[in-house]
Amino acid sequence: MNLSVVIITLNEEANLGRTLASVKPLVADGKSEIVVVDSGSTDHTVEIAKSFGAKVFVEQWKGYSAQKNSAIDKATGAWILSLDADEELDPQLQQALHDLLETLDRLSALDNKADARSLTTSDIGPGADFSGLWIPRKNEFLGRWIRHGGYWPDPKLRLFRRGKGKFESRAVHEDVQVDGVTRHIQFGALLHHSYPTLSDYIEHMNRYSSLGAEMVVAKGKVRFSAINIVLRPLATFIYNYFFRLGFLDGREGLLLHSYHAVYVSWKYSKAWELSRPQK
Numbered sequence: 001m002n003l004s005v006v007i008i009t010l011n012e013e014a015n016l017g018r019t020l021a022s023v024k025p026l027v028a029d030g031k032s033e034i035v036v037v038d039s040g041s042t043d044h045t046v047e048i049a050k051s052f053g054a055k056v057f058v059e060q061w062k063g064y065s066a067q068k069n070s071a072i073d074k075a076t077g078a079w080i081l082s083l084d085a086d087e088e089l090d091p092q093l094q095q096a097l098h099d100l101l102e103t104l105d106r107l108s109a110l111d112n113k114a115d116a117r118s119l120t121t122s123d124i125g126p127g128a129d130f131s132g133l134w135i136p137r138k139n140e141f142l143g144r145w146i147r148h149g150g151y152w153p154d155p156k157l158r159l160f161r162r163g164k165g166k167f168e169s170r171a172v173h174e175d176v177q178v179d180g181v182t183r184h185i186q187f188g189a190l191l192h193h194s195y196p197t198l199s200d201y202i203e204h205m206n207r208y209s210s211l212g213a214e215m216v217v218a219k220g221k222v223r224f225s226a227i228n229i230v231l232r233p234l235a236t237f238i239y240n241y242f243f244r245l246g247f248l249d250g251r252e253g254l255l256l257h258s259y260h261a262v263y264v265s266w267k268y269s270k271a272w273e274l275s276r277p278q279k
Contacts, residue, residue, distance in 0.1 A: 093188025131180025149246025
């Protein structure tokens with residue numbers, strides 16, 4: 001199938017084995033590969049990656065986008081599947097991608113491009129004329145799959161032709177930019193084992209709010225604003241929790257959207273802090 005699965009890691013021994021086990025059926029053909037770019041793990045992350053036959057590169061941390069693009073640059077497959085170390089493919093997605101990649105492999109062998117464009121796989125969705133594929137993602141919070149409030153289906157552009165996709169240069173919340181047509185897969189999901197505890201979530205949001213603040217400041221000086229620090233977070237909570245039905249996810253939904261609103265406040269508070277004259 002000529003696929004490259006690319007992952008960046010740092011101390012991911014608790015997650016990486018699960019992720020790599022879920023892609024193993026896709027790289028078992030001998031033509032595909034797993035590329036892991038590690039930024040100096042001190043646990044067993046590298047050993048776990050090598051046990052699955054991954055090509056491991058240890059590099060200094062350069063930021064999320066740069067690190068992921070470094071992994072992409074090392075890939076040799078015709079198609080690239082970019083995953084986070086805390087994600088896995090559910091069985092339906094494994095099968096759907098396997099069937100799709102096999103179909104694309106057959107199409108690439110056809111001489112008549114018109115025939116290739118006309119061939120589709122009805123049980124998967126996209127035809128052959130695309131450069132990137134959106135995959136739905138399920139997000140786990142405190143042991144519960146979040147299904148409302150904008151967290152499902154949460155499509156992510158993760159499969160793309162080599163040479164057609166790169167992560168945009170952003171400090172945080174980076175996305176793949178694909179040159180060409182993109183489509184959506186119809187079956188299966190990425191399972192995102194994101195925040196098993198509140199402490200994990202708060203630590204993550206603290207780090208991301210700092211990076212987000214840097215992005216805000218890069219656009220210009222930020223004044224102290226009650227709108228950004230109080231009203232914007234409140235509006236975010238009301239929109240996601242009530243209008244996008246986040247309340248249907250129970251106690252976990254209440255906590256998730258409450259703390260997400262706090263993250264928004266932190267981001268603009270930190271942006272103001274960064275903009276203040278240094279004493």
